[in-house]
Amino acid sequence: MNRRRRSFLRGSSALGAGWLAGRSAAAQHHHAEPRPRAGDAGPVGVVTPDVKRLPWTMEGGVKVFHLTAEVVKQEIMPASHMGPAKVLTVWGYNGSVPGPMIEANEGDRVRVVLHNQLPEPTTIHWHGLEVPVEMDGTPFISQPPIEPGGSFAYEFTLHQNGTFFYHSHGAMQEMLGMIGLFVIHPRRPHAPRVDKDFGFIMQGWAVLPNNPVPNTFGMEFNWLTLNGKAAPATTPLIIRQGERVRIRLVNLGMDHHPIHLHGHQFYVTGTEGGRIPEAGWYPGNTVLVGVAQARDIEFEAKYAGDWMLHCHLPHHMMNQMVSMVGPMAHAGHGLQTGKGMEEGMGIVRRGGALSEELGPGLGRGLGLAADADRQVSNLIGPQLSAEQKKRVPGYPQDDMMMMDLDAAVAKPETHGLAKGWTASMMGMMSLVRVLPPEKYEEVMARVKAGRTDKPPAHHH
């Protein structure tokens, strides 16, 4: 069943690609431009793991792109022995959430035609771009809303460079996923040149049990994604040791994300306003990417290893978070703690969420102890007996979070990772794989060939 579901998804994304190809076969030739070319003076193409680049056609000196706003089935986690695939029903562009990356060059004249296939009006705002006000995409203010079935051509000249993004200018449409990267390369590449250039969009989702549509009003974000995938389903970045790397980070949601890189120090070299002059770069290994902000970081990948790149908010380092966190205590008296996921996400059947009865249980008050033992499902492990474990206040915490999903998420980019690596990968995370030359060549050859050796599925 899971397999069938996955092939259905694959089929539907292939349909999306076919639609684009049918629309403009010539676009495929431009699809990969600009691309990485060692020793060439051109820019290195931006790689957005798990998200496509939007093709374009040249029409009378204008680069023409097409975006279709539509309902998207986004698989944020594949099926595994732990359960079926996690597929969100969200809103995006061209079959993708986030939408495909638009990549262009400073000086380009671009036309982006938006086709509205949603059941309500929408527009696109070009975040950070200096465009004529009638192209600004604010409904009613700069343009009439684009009605369902309608389309609108946005056209402007790009005189900036840097990491920008496009998004719907309806708040709740943004919360359903309507955003995409818009990268503009400078006329001459910035110095020092980078060898690899990556882009990520961060999103948070409040997903109620048995409901694939995120609760756009909820503040309990239990699924966190990078480019539409929750770790370990995120595709690792493959880097040759010694390369200079840029990573572009964009955040649009209800939370800020402190993004942390292991093993290396980086400089923050750009914001949503463009390049920071070199004298203004500042070092770090964690960069706070606030809502509606972009941050570019750059570093020399000096140290070989599989290094984590992740949001450091602890709740953003988990999947299906609300139902997983343990009760605060198992015994004693006082107000109940550890309410269920539904209550935690706003489904309160009696009383207010801040009431004396419910507040503490929802983490909104001072519940000091639970009034009764609570049954938990995973009282296993070699060190302590089940009874001993139950007497440890706070248990369980991470025990039930660790899951081996190696087989489910295996792809060419994961070749050679330590067995069980997926147990440490959850939420807004990816891996920066800095590989010595031979290993780099081997993994890249597999990526080119699309070759995956599936490790055997791990069963408990």
Ligand SMILES: [Cu+2]
């Ligand atoms: Cu975060």
